[in-house]
Amino acid sequence: MDYTIGIDIGTTSTKAVLYDRDMKVAAYANKGYSMYQDTTGMVEEDQEEILDAVISVFKQLMENVDLTYNDVKVVSFSSANQSLIALDKDFHSLTRTQTWGDTRSNKYAQKLKGTKLGHKIYENTGTPIHPMNLLCKILWLKNERPNIYNKAAYFCGIKEYVLYRLFGIWQMDVSIASGTGLYNIFKLQWDPDALNIVGITEKQLPPVVDAYEQFRGMKTEYAQMINCPAGVVFVQGAFDGALSNLGVGAVDDGIVAVTIGTSGAVRVVTNHPIIDTKERTFCYAIDKQHFVIGGSVNNGGVVFRWARDNLFDSEKHTAKFLKVNSYELLTSIASKIPAGSAGLLFHPFLGGERAPLWDANARGSFFGLNQMHTRAHMLRAVLEGIVYNLYTVLLTLEEIIGKSKEIRVTGGFAQSEFCCQMIADIFGKTIKVPKDFESSCLGASIIGMRSVRKTDSLKDISDLGDNPKKYVTNSRNSKVYHELLLIYMRLTEELETEYQDIADFQRKNNSIND
Template identity: 30%
Template sequence: MRYLITIDVGTSSTKTALWDVDGNTIAESSKPYPLDRPEPLWAEIDGMIWWQAIGDTVRQVMAKSDVSPHDISGIGVDGVSWTLIPVDGQVTPLHPAMIWLDRRSTEQAQWLKSLPAADQLVQLNGNRLDEAYITSKLLWLKQHHPEIFDRAHQFLDATGFITAKLSGEFICDYTQAYGYHFFDVSNLCWDAPAADTIGIPLGKMPRLCASTEVVGTLTPQAAEHLGLHAGVPIIAGCLDAAAGALGAGVTRPGYTNEQGGQAGGMAVSLDHVVIEPRLIFSPHVVPGQYILQAGTVGGGSLGWFRDQFGQVETSAAALLNQSPFELFSQQASSTPPGANGVIFLPYMAGERTPLWSSTLRGSFFGLTYNTTHADMLRAIMEGCAFAVYDNLEIAEQHGVSVSEYLGSGGATQSAVWCQIKADIYGKPYTVARRSDGGEGGHSLGLFALTAYGTGLVDDIGMCVESLLPNRTTHEPSLKNHALYQELFQIYRSVSRKLMDDYERLASIIQER
């Protein structure tokens, strides 16, 4: 029997799974870790913490099973986005990894925006010039730690770092490369004039390749660390969001996934390049496809409400052996669409697409003395969906057509929330699950990529679709959609009008 190992290196934990060739999960393990935030805008982690977590979780999944190391036929990895980790020739980190949450390079991003060639860089790469991307982080490193910049053998992303630790090969797969604004997204190559304009030596950049390419094999040193045998094929791997979209069922152009979690958003697959700097654009893991993405941060709003105002539901849930969120959903269903005139802006930690603001904050709009607990709960659910719809409308302005809308993440446990989304988007909202009732997600996507890369399957999309046989579809109400269309215009208007005020508020608070 042959088996595969998938490794998902996330923001707060690493999750490893052992699979048989039929796509059955044999064993799983995860290990959490904290981020370092030595300054308000910094978010970093020692890359060796990732490496230790990988060693621990791989050993654990092997120990939980009776699988022999001789039977491991491939390893696939995904990693967090927009991460910079400079390394020496032995793949030793020279600086903590600056991940996607890190916004220390504001000054460098402003410099990039001031360049005469700024618009050309956006057209080349498909993404806005922002401090979240790797480009400005490279310039921050060059300015503040020139000795590390000069000493670095390669500048790697999160996936490339782990792949190099496993195989000794330095690569950057296409789905991670869009974090650099000297990456030509149309031709899938580094652009020398753009790199020269920015001031980045391409000799320090790794080779570009497809996510499914077998880039090398497990080195003896890595094998000892993982408790495996050397020689196991290693695929290039990919961006975690791309693996998650694939694992949720985004296998064909027009298929769209919405992630209903702490960091939400949507990803629609396309067969052509779209330049829209308000959104996020990258190659997909499926050859010949791209992903137009949106990233929102309001998914944790219900968790905030539970912690601050949900003591009754939390206590009752413990007695009823239910989740507080189930009780929240029941209450939200008792309030009509529109939450009796309450609109929630879910910008509890600023907002990513399409507003790109770190100073925006959450707001309830339309509160009265008659507003109930249930109204506020439904307004939160509707507001989070409005935030995604804000992005979907922009995508559709570019002619993007959604042929299937697939939901994933914790929010899909609520049928009420799924129906709200179907009504707001005006589209059938489908939740695809495995035969055991579980979700697809990152690990399933990685399994399909690794199986394809190592020759175990012939078609990535068909592999995923065969592993997600159970589908529940929530059909939209035309009446509710018409109401939500009117309410969304108010949501959108209020969100834009408050941007300057929230920026001023942030300045006042910071000065105190």
Template identity: 30%
Template sequence: MKYILGVDLGTTAIKAAVFDETGKECGSKTVEYTLLTPQPGWAELEVQTYVDTFITASHAAMERAGVTADQIDSVGMSAQGETTICLDENNEPLRPAIVWMDIRAKEEAEYIEEVFGQEEIQKHTGQPGMDAIWPAGKLLWLKKNEPEVFSKTAKFVQLNGYFSYLLTGTMACEDSILCTTMYWDINTRKYWPEMMDFLQITEEQLPLIMKQGESVGQITEKGAKMFGLSTDTVVNIGALDQACGALGVGNVRPGTFSDSTGSNLSTVAIVDKLILDPSMQMPCFASAIPGKYMLHAFSSGGMVLKWFRDVFCELEKKIEAESDEAAFDQINREVQKVAPGCDGLIMIPHLQGSGPPDTDNNQRGVYFGITLAHKKAHFARAIMESIAMVLRRMIEAMEPLGVEVKQISGLGGGSKSDVWCQLKADATGVPFNIMSTTESSACLGAAILAGVASGIWASPEEAADMVVKADATYVPNADVKEVYDKLFEKTMKLQNGLKVFYEDSSFRE
């Protein structure tokens, strides 16, 4: 029996899961970490924290699966995009990693867009203009604000590239993550010379370009010693976490649509060709499957509810510590008691800016319509409804591009909440499916790519068809359609009306 270790390098945790050659999960482990936020809008993490967490999660997963390191045929990686690591000439980190959600480079992103123009950027990258989270802006910020670090950096690399180096000695990356570096061309699959010249970086400072799901090589003796793995094990470069998650819930063909509500809300619609949105709203990425693409939107998600729990739910956390009932389960129970529409309470959930289709790094969270009648449960439900409105907006923005959403496959922590899943079905008017592989979808997607490369499955599509099944379906409730139609209209009016305040710097001080 062959076993594959799928590792998901997430925003606030690393999850590792062991799968056998039938795609069955044999054991898994999630290990969390806390991001560093030294200034508003910043998000960092010590690079060694990623390494230590990878090792802890991987060994715990193998132990739970009853599998030893020499039984692992291959390791597949699902990695967050954009998180950037600066390495010196000895490939040692020069500073903490700048995490993808860090928006310190707003001015730099605006300057890059001013120089190149939205259309030129979209033509080369598939992205409708610049965003502060893209690595190109981060590099320009480093050049201006940390010139010593910039000048000493021998390699600029994302997480999967760093781990491929530590494990195999080869520093590599692949299409789905390179899409948003903004110095890689989605048409040629090569680095974009004009952007590199502008940033004053060279190809020698960047990782080797590979295709999604390509094998990097066997683990070196040094890598085996560091990670406690075998030199017979092959490392697969994998793909972007959201691409792997989509693959892991069977989103492999046009007509399928996946919603991942984890730290952020991310949606994926698979398309057969590169689509450049003329409205400059929706970005297009390489998917986890070479030759296929995905319209991929992302914004604030579960981190908003986590913020609410951490700041306002001390009682629920105390009960969780003293019993088996999680704070989120308590919140869900109270949310069910509140009527759809929250008695007029509306929330805008963009605590750290908003992503596509309404990209705006200056947006912030807002509660609107608060009255004396509103209780804590109303505020929690308003968060869930606000995320559902963002989901609906993402679907709306894809429709002019020929995407027809007939069903939604849910994954991520948000998919564990029955009330939230039903709410999303009601708010969008689309059936919402929870797949059998939801719990470890990103790990499974990475494992499928590694399994295809090692000959276990013929293709990602074949593997997904064999392994992924629907466990539950939430059908839209027609009785609340009017409530959510009105809420969506009000939410969009409120969000657009607040732009005058977002654009006024005095409101951001």
């Protein structure tokens, strides 16, 4: 039996999954790492800690596989998109890893957004002008940290750094490149206009390779540490969101992948780039022949965690004492409240927002709160607000590509039957939830398999997964939700005019992190 491994270098942890020939999970490993938010807008991580996590999960899998009769044939990589590390001429780090959630470059994004040049950059790169992308992050370094910017010989993201440390290779896959805001997705090359804005050359960025690029030769010190078998083929892979589509089999026209983990996203796959004239959606590559169009949101499970930590602290401790999952305890509380939370709405923009607003100044709010509402109502409203926001992303996407035929859901929310039913009711469609919840790891393995087996179709491999579980819309709940959604969307539009002022006030008083 031949094994494949998918390694996903995620925002909060690195996951690794060992799959057998039939794409069944044979072993799983996960290791988290710290996040640094020392100043307003900062969301950084330590790349050395992440490298250690990659080594650790790989090693754990090797300890769980019998190599007497079985071989690991291919290892492929997934990673979070839009991270930035500045390196000196010897490839030593000058910074920690700025994650996609870092908003310190918002001032420079705002100056560029809405201009002719900014629109041209979006049209060329498919990446909305936003603090998440490398274009804005490098602008921030140039203006706010000139000592680092001037020393920087190279710039990369976390996957490129990890692969350089493990293998000594210096390259970036087309998928990660397409999310930088610096890469022309039509010409498949670094964009001269974008590079000119940030004042760097393409020599300061890694050469771009396809997702199927193969390499071997892990450095001896790491190969011995991991007990990595000789002869394993390593494959470059792509970014986690694109790979999630492959992992849930959402590769045909009209099949939409919805991911709700720490953040969230709605995506569809096409065989050519599609740009929204209103700049509401992204268009990123999977490989050089396939693209994902959609929108990512900042506020997924991280908002659920906020509610747990700030509204249900005692229940969190109770769950720990009882040795039960705190999120399962909270969803059981929320399930006692009828759909619609008795008219309580929640805008989940606690960390600014990407799609559909693309506004780092966006802020969260409860609306409709009255004396009859309880903490349980607030909790259910928080969960509904997360899904309402993703539904508005779907509406935007359908405006561009046409009506969706099927919704496939993955991520942490997909592990909760209550949350899955809520998604089906708010979206007003039957949803399918694959059993393999680590869809980015599975997607990475699919890329690896296609690379070594030269399979023509991504769909042929992505259909190998288990039969998904279906959730059918509850028409009564759906009617309630769609009445409230009209209010939710009108209110979102009205509040947009106030986000700048309240965000400026908060920054001035340093009362919260962006």
